[in-house]
Amino acid sequence: MFAGLTFRHGVHPPEHKELTAGIPIRRMPFPEEIVLPLSQHAGKPARPLVAPGDRVERGDLLAAFDGWISSPVHASAAGTVTAVDLAPHPDGSFSPAIHIAVERWSAQTPRERLVPEWEDLSPEEIVEAVRHAGVVGLGGAAFPTHVKLARPPDAEIDVVILNGCECEPYLTTDHRTMVEYPDRVWSGLRIMMRCLGVARALVGIERNKPDAIAALEERRPRDLDVSILPLTVKYPQGAEKMLIKAVLGREVPVGKLPLHCGVVVQNVASVATIAEVFETGLPLIERIMTVTGKGVRSPGNLIVPVGTRIRDVLDACGGLTEGAREIVLGGPMMGAAQPNLDAPVLKGTTGIVALTADEVRRRASHPCIRCGSCLDACPVFLDPQLLGRLAKAQRWDEMDGQHLGVCMLCGCCSYVCPSNIPLSQMFGMAKKALRSQRSTA
Amino acid sequence: MNLPRLIVSASPHLGGPVSTPTIMWNVVGSLLPIVAASVWFFGPSALAVLAAATAGALVPERLFGRRGAPGDGSAVITGLLLGLTLPPGLPLWMAFLGGAFGIVFGKLVFGGLGQNVFNPALLGRAFLQAAFPVALTTWPVPGQDAAALLSTNLTAPLMSVDLADTITSATPLGLMKFEGTLTDVPALLFGTTGGCLGETSALLILICGGYLALRRFLDWRIPVSIFATVAVLATALHLVDGERYPGALFMLFSGGLVLGAMYMATDMVTSPSTRRGAWIFGAGIGVLVVVIRLWGGLAEGVMYAILLMNALVPFIDRITRPRVFGTVPTVPAEARP
Numbered sequence: 001m002f003a004g005l006t007f008r009h010g011v012h013p014p015e016h017k018e019l020t021a022g023i024p025i026r027r028m029p030f031p032e033e034i035v036l037p038l039s040q041h042a043g044k045p046a047r048p049l050v051a052p053g054d055r056v057e058r059g060d061l062l063a064a065f066d067g068w069i070s071s072p073v074h075a076s077a078a079g080t081v082t083a084v085d086l087a088p089h090p091d092g093s094f095s096p097a098i099h100i101a102v103e104r105w106s107a108q109t110p111r112e113r114l115v116p117e118w119e120d121l122s123p124e125e126i127v128e129a130v131r132h133a134g135v136v137g138l139g140g141a142a143f144p145t146h147v148k149l150a151r152p153p154d155a156e157i158d159v160v161i162l163n164g165c166e167c168e169p170y171l172t173t174d175h176r177t178m179v180e181y182p183d184r185v186w187s188g189l190r191i192m193m194r195c196l197g198v199a200r201a202l203v204g205i206e207r208n209k210p211d212a213i214a215a216l217e218e219r220r221p222r223d224l225d226v227s228i229l230p231l232t233v234k235y236p237q238g239a240e241k242m243l244i245k246a247v248l249g250r251e252v253p254v255g256k257l258p259l260h261c262g263v264v265v266q267n268v269a270s271v272a273t274i275a276e277v278f279e280t281g282l283p284l285i286e287r288i289m290t291v292t293g294k295g296v297r298s299p300g301n302l303i304v305p306v307g308t309r310i311r312d313v314l315d316a317c318g319g320l321t322e323g324a325r326e327i328v329l330g331g332p333m334m335g336a337a338q339p340n341l342d343a344p345v346l347k348g349t350t351g352i353v354a355l356t357a358d359e360v361r362r363r364a365s366h367p368c369i370r371c372g373s374c375l376d377a378c379p380v381f382l383d384p385q386l387l388g389r390l391a392k393a394q395r396w397d398e399m400d401g402q403h404l405g406v407c408m409l410c411g412c413c414s415y416v417c418p419s420n421i422p423l424s425q426m427f428g429m430a431k432k433a434l435r436s437q438r439s440t441a
Numbered sequence: 442m443n444l445p446r447l448i449v450s451a452s453p454h455l456g457g458p459v460s461t462p463t464i465m466w467n468v469v470g471s472l473l474p475i476v477a478a479s480v481w482f483f484g485p486s487a488l489a490v491l492a493a494a495t496a497g498a499l500v501p502e503r504l505f506g507r508r509g510a511p512g513d514g515s516a517v518i519t520g521l522l523l524g525l526t527l528p529p530g531l532p533l534w535m536a537f538l539g540g541a542f543g544i545v546f547g548k549l550v551f552g553g554l555g556q557n558v559f560n561p562a563l564l565g566r567a568f569l570q571a572a573f574p575v576a577l578t579t580w581p582v583p584g585q586d587a588a589a590l591l592s593t594n595l596t597a598p599l600m601s602v603d604l605a606d607t608i609t610s611a612t613p614l615g616l617m618k619f620e621g622t623l624t625d626v627p628a629l630l631f632g633t634t635g636g637c638l639g640e641t642s643a644l645l646i647l648i649c650g651g652y653l654a655l656r657r658f659l660d661w662r663i664p665v666s667i668f669a670t671v672a673v674l675a676t677a678l679h680l681v682d683g684e685r686y687p688g689a690l691f692m693l694f695s696g697g698l699v700l701g702a703m704y705m706a707t708d709m710v711t712s713p714s715t716r717r718g719a720w721i722f723g724a725g726i727g728v729l730v731v732v733i734r735l736w737g738g739l740a741e742g743v744m745y746a747i748l749l750m751n752a753l754v755p756f757i758d759r760i761t762r763p764r765v766f767g768t769v770p771t772v773p774a775e776a777r778p
Contacts, residue, residue, distance in 0.1 A: 013455050169455065241766065254767040325448050332454040339449045359455065360448055366461040366513060367555040372660070372714030373459075380766035385714055403765040411453035418461045419555075425451035 005204075006232035007242040009379045011412045013169050013235055013333065015208065019299045020172045020292045025180055027303040030077050030102050031312040034305060035087045035344040036062060037097040041136040042143045043069035048098060054081040059110035059282050062098050065131065071144045071347075072134045073098065076285040076305035078106040088343040090310075090329045090336060097344070100307070115281035123151070123195045130274060133283040134347070139163060139174075139238070139267035140330055142348030145274065148264055149195040155259045160198050161247060162189060164205040164212060164268040165231060165238030168331025171290045171351045176301045177269045178205070178212035182219040184279070188271035190224065191278070196264060201226040203268075204247050206233045235333060236410040240265045242379055254406055284347055291317045295324025295354025304345055311341040313352055323356040332359075333411045366419035374413035374423060380406045384413035384423045391426035396433045404430055464658045464709075465514030471649045472521050472704070478645050479638040482583040483529035486590035487638050493533040495520030497540025498561075505549050515554050519543055522562035522704055525639025526697060526744070527569070530581045532596035535573055539565040559751045560711045563744050570744075580615075580636055582608045612636045613695040614740040623687055629694040636696070643694040650703030659707040662716060666723025667702040667730070668693060674731045686735060698730060701743035711751045718754075718761040725750045 039045035046063035050056065056075040063073040079102040087097035118126055131146035151157070162185070166174040178185060189201055205213050207230045217228055229247050231237055241252045243265060250261045258265050273284055285306055292299040297318030304313055310327065314320060320327075328335040329343075330350050345352070374384035382403060390399045404427060413423040479487040498520035502511050510516070520540045527536055543565025551557040570577045581590060613624035613636070630644045639646070654661040671692055678686040693699070706712060706726055713722050726746045733742025 011457070013453075013457075245766075251767050254765070256767075325446075326450065326454060327447060328452075328454055332452070334452050335454070336452065337447075337449040337454065339447065353454075355454055360450070363456065363460055367507070367553060369461055369464075369515075369555045369709045370712075370714050371464070371709040372716075373457075375714050375763075376716070381763040382765060383714075383762055403768065406765055406767060409452075414451075415453045415455065416457045416459075418457070418459045418464055420456065420460065422451055424453065428451075 005229055005246045006234055006237065007245045007379055009377055009381070009412070010234040010236060010242070011377050011415050012233070013415060015233070016170045016292075017172050017175070017208065019170070020290050020301055021175055021209075023172075023176075023300045025176050025288055025301045025303060028305075028308070028313065028316040030108065030305060031308045032102055032104070033082075033309070034075075034077050034079070034100040034102055034307040035097050035309060036073050036076070036100070036307040037087065037089050037095055037344065037346065038063050038073060039089070039095055040073065040142060040306070040346040040348065041071040042141060043067070043071065045096065046070060046073045048084050048096070050081045050084070050098060052081050052083055055079075056081060056100065057111050058106075058108050059113070059285060061283075065134075069144055069147055071136050072132065072283070074134055074283040074285050075100060076307050077102045078108055079103045088340045090338060090343045090346060090349070092336065092339065110282055113281035115278055118191055118278045123149075123197070126191060126195050130277065133277040135270065135273050135277060135284045136347050137267055138269040138273060138287060138348065138350070140334070140348055140350050142346065145266070145270055148266060149192060149274075151196055152259050156262060157196050157198050157259055157264055158200065158262040159248065160189065160192055160196060160201040161243060161263055161265045162201065162203040162268050162271060163238055163240070163243055163265055164203055164209070164216075165243060166209070167206060167233075167235045167238040168333055168335075168350070169235075170292050170353045171331050172292075172301060173288050173290045173350050174268050175209050175212050176290075177272050177288055178209070179215045181272050182215045184272035184275040185216060185268050186219060186221050186224075187279075188273070188275035189226065190221070191274050192264075192266060192271060193224070198264075199225055202247050203228045204231050204237075204243050205229070206231050206237055208233045235412065236379060236408075239379065239408055239410060241408070254403065287347060287349070289313075289345065289349055290351035290353075292351060293324070293354035294356045294359065295320050295327075296352075297321055306347050307344045309342050309344050310338060310352060313345060314341070314354070320354055321356070323358075324354045325357045326355045326360045328353045328355060333415070334409065363420045365421055368419055368421060371418060373416040373418065377412040377416045379410060379412060380408065382407055384427075387430075388421055388423050388426060391430050394433075396430050396437065399427075399430050400434055404434070407431070462513050465518060467656065467658050468518050468653060468704075469514055469521065471653050472518070472525070474649055475525065475639050475642075475645055475700075476521065478642050479525065479529075482642075483581070483638065484590060486529045486594050489533055489591065489594050490527050490529060490531055490536045490638065491521060491524035493536035494524035494527065494540040494565075497537035498523070498544045498565075499540075501541050501544045501549060505545070507553055510553065513554065516544055519548070519561045519565070522639075523565045525700060526562070526566045526637050528577065528580050528637050530579070530590045530593040531576055532598075532600075533594050534596070534598040535569060535576060539569040541565075542568045555710050557710055558754070559748055560705050560708050563705055563748050566744055567748060579609050580612050582610050612640075612740065613691075614734065617687055617691070617695070618734070618740045623691055624695065626690045626694060629691070639700050640697045643699040646699045646703055650699075650707075653703075653707075659703070660709075660712065660716075660719050662719035663707045663712060663723045664702040666720045667698070667706060667727045670724045670727025671698065671731055674728065678731075678735065692731070692734070696734075696741045697743040701747055702726070705743075706747050706750070711754060713754050713757045713761065715758060715761040715763065718757040721757050721761065722750055722754065725753065
């Protein structure tokens, strides 16, 4: 296949990456207030260690991890803790967070840290260092990275895959990271491979980022067994299972993890962060994100302190235009629309997309005409038409029997549906209902 | 920052370019050249029959359907398609009744758009064929006196038709079946034969349907599968007994096969949703068409072939559903722990 490697089905939404793809990453000024939710990652929320009135330096530990699948939270700016209470969270809820009044005239110099050379550390020590630095996946799901670095007791990993697909429209976070920090990506990969004891690595990048492919290729370490694979531009190419299928032809079995077919997948930005931790000694307190969309005056790629309010990030990009109607955290296919711009951006926030009225999908819904577009779009070969009928009747158990568990809520079915039936939203509700059924049973 | 009113909706926040009314109105638009051709061949009578059938479909849709249902264009398609399967000169009240029957008993009783099992237009025609067999099998010749045809159109409700002034002929399929004579293929392609309104010019229908297939508003697999099946079966039978069985070209371009394959079998609601299912569905129609035409009691079999296969669609969908990702582990042996 000359069109590049890929998976079957999927959709081709308009990309709109040209808005920010060529804009170099810049650092935004520190905001006046930082809000750091204790739950910024998959797993248990962190335990707060500070109280109102405490003075903190940039990089100080504010909340410790609680168990293995959890992650600590660090101060992303120097200042004074003003409160530890509920704050708007980008998931729509109010949840516990640490508020910091940022010191305006601070030089923001972090306390001196002695970072050991990672080459001298054992894999276990590297995992521990990454764990204490609060590194999580930067691709959106924010799964604690140290968990993926630890060698699994029950499976043999033979290949590490770096995910540089960035298949969501608009976003250019990973793209710019690869173009501007190729050495960090490679050094992070080296650390990962060392931890996992894996000798082979593959990098999957969609073909619409030739400059990223070139930048990585130019700096590719010749002593590592790693190859860069250009992939077809198709959504959701960056979904873990789709990527593994595209580059290796392996299919992750239902209910299993990638490591059960010998693979660990990590997003390129997360890998670069691993390298950054050892390079600077700072924990994960800032990240690169794309602020874009026709609703933003001057779109760009920014280094943003974690915990900055959405409002302040938008202001750093000239604010919203008259036409802005919907503010989405993450990409427009899977991201969440924000009702409250006081919510902060998190470690896992890949971008802020401000959509205008003509882009926002506001069509009337029609009955399903059984056109089958959703069946042709679903990357995991479900029957969204049937699942939609079952969801409407709230027959959750039958949906479970139709493999609802395999659905990753990528939104392809909703995107193609000519009748504008909110299929993936219904499936999300069904998953939630099934989860609560199970927890009460 | 001065904030505009924000919308909060579920993801995905982008939508594909196609909407259901877009599909439906495109189908209607693609039918217009065929409508124009039928008027060219049969005069104002054609327009009257089509209008009556469409009105018959729209009235119950408006009265008993979802709010705003006529606006989605699906009832207009039903009316036009039914009209195109009727002979010119048919009393208008019959055409109206057929449209109404198709919508009420073919669609609304199942729950409206998307819920029906059978193609409503074909159900309406099947009803008319059963109720008024004579009127439905009287085929005026194209290009005759418009006034005479119109006068039969205007037969009062519940009165039978007076055909004294119209010149009628058998359809090409009727000639083949009951008199053993074959019509030339060019005549079939360009529509200079007797027949119902939309069955006459195969070429035009292929072009109009082809447009829909290109824009992906119909599944090309269904007509291709039907044509291929009919062609293969007809050729095989023709080779066995060339006297008794006509060749593939005649079978393909006579009667309602082209219209049925392009426009009726491809109705999204009543055809399979899976790609493999579309092939099976088309092949089934092709076999049934050949069987009914050559060995059945009727001259034409497309209508019953499609209706019969409509009934099998839920079954076809169930057996052709693809394997869900990851349900059968395909991990290469060397990667297993």
